[in-house]
Amino acid sequence: MITGGCRCGAVRYTIALERMPRSYACHCTLCQRASGSSFAHQMPVPEAALSVTGELLTAGVTSVSGAVSTGYHCAACVGRLYSTNSRWPGMAIVRAGTVDGSERLTPALHIFISTKQPWIALPRDVPAFEESAPPAELATILELAPPA
Template sequence: MTVEGGCHCGAVRYVLAVDAAPAIYCCHCLNCQSWAGSAFTQSALLPDGAISVTGPVIEYRFINPSGHESHQRLCGTCHTRIFNTNSARPGLVVLRAGTLDESDRLSPRLHMWVRRKQPWVVIAEDIPTFEETPPIAEFVATMLR
């Protein structure tokens, strides 16, 4: 199976080295709302090296309040955020799931930071929700089911 995606303008494309479409989660925290310019973000965790990118990628780096360094990768033309890495999660890539070519075929496995969600967002009753960041064991178990 080939899983592909890219930016809004098409200048950046990527291919994922995975056997199936990745599991996604939604985050409703204020930082994600600000980054997305929307009510929440859709993301997928991938092993580092699972994404092969072509096109003009630029990098925006910053230090989080926790002291960890975040590396955001964006299209150099339209500035769509494609993925990021963070020193707090070595070996992992956070893919912006809305950039997947078939993102409309994916359903989130969980929603986090729902205490900050917009009041008009309705989450299906069968999807696990967490008021803030879920405990890592629950997050992993839910994402790997």
């Protein structure tokens, strides 16, 4: 069982998986703005495995591709915990920093490095993509089922 929560503790979650999933770092400018940081460290999990307690606020954004991303935030501290995306039905994209024991997570790949901050040095042995990784390759690296 994997656990995590927001910064104030009003929202907690469990992920019913036997082992920690793989994570990735997205360096796109949208993730930079949404996270207020230089990239978003994210961990896809099956949405059915995620159980949340506490009050959530949701906010949806439609990308230029037409995909809808819905963010789930703590109603008290407004910390973003996870999101869903119409491009990956059935998946929740958990913000890796909200996971208890997040120091054990190292990105298995980096995407949108064409817009990464220039001072970030990426490890040579981790796959990196100028833009998004092709869906099948992303699924293989993250050990996920490919999107429908």
